[in-house]
Amino acid sequence: MPEEINVPLLDLKAQYDTIRDEIEPLLRDVVESQWFIMGPNVADFETAVASYCGAEHAVGCASGSDALLLALMAHDIGPGDEVICPSYTFFATGGSIWRLGAKPVFCDIEAGTYNCTVDTIAEAAGRCSRLKAIMPVHLFGQAVDLDGILDFAESKGVPVIEDAAQAIGSRDTGGARVGSRGHVGCFSFFPSKNLGGFGDGGIVTTNDGDLADRMRRLRNHGMEPKYYHDEVGLNSRLDALQAAVLNVKLRHLDDWTDGRRRNAAEYDRMFDEAGAGTSGMSIQDADIPLLRPSCPVAPSRHIYNQYVIRVPSEIRDELRANLVENRIGHDVYYPVPLHCQVCFKELAEATGSLPETESAALQTIALPVYPELSMEQKQHVASTIISFVKSHATVEAG
């Protein structure tokens, strides 16, 4: 009997097998040195990330969530201040704002990219009376169109803090890397990211030397010089073991991203041949009830931290059950938008409805796209989905 094909959502072991020989001696070096916090590995990694992202400075920290917090703290965001961010994102985007006593003001997304736009941000700004910052998210690895957003932020006199947690190496429509144009770029090295550590880690990028210095102090209790504190900061340093791992992985990042992009292109081709539409159009207008992600043209560069498809909400759960039956890993990012979360219920009335966000939350599914996927695995994923949606082709899209 032929072996059954399994396709996990992510296979970090497959990646580790290709870099074990590079990483293990470096981990041993750190252990032998017993220099675990900060140190030369962290300094080297900061220099390498700044150069990779096209930013002047990079400051390592303990997680992507802390990167957001440091960026907000460095802009003196506090109680009563308002920060615009999308509702369709990972919790940390809104959570970081809330933790400082400030108020997230949620904006909608556009259906084509799942990203916020200058128009959705301007709509949210109309609900603000104390706007202090704008925090767009480069969701799933696709860059937000920052041109209009930067101009809009300037007209309001507020900074743009890029949540680039999912998007290292992504390029915008002008070809600029994320984290190079906003006042601060915030990145996560959570293991599932394209550049993932062996635990938590994060970094902030900026072209402003004063902001970089302040975030460097803030990540270390606001301390400078030793044991002197002009302000209260965090304990949020990047540790040497993570930096050693990430220094090695950064050298492979573009190859891995190319692998993800090739996988996405293969899925696109298979779905297109079957009659799928692309995100941004209505599912009813596609030949089968399936939309694959729209693919930006060069010099834009999607890094596919997630490859996200869309089906009518009425069949999503059934499709998920079918994927489980066929041993295909997948997930829903994100089933509950931030403006519908219980912890933000006091913001619900002021937010009102965000229709594109609410519809994406009901219709999307993320598929395996990690670089080590085999052609057989991709074909299994695509053919399973295509035959399922074809057999449900009469369902009205909702």
Ligand SMILES: Cc1ncc(COP(=O)(O)O)c(C=O)c1O
């Ligand atoms: C959009 C976004 N922002 C922030 C974060 C927080 O990063 P971390 O998990 O490293 O704290 C994540 C992590 O998943 C994310 O996806």
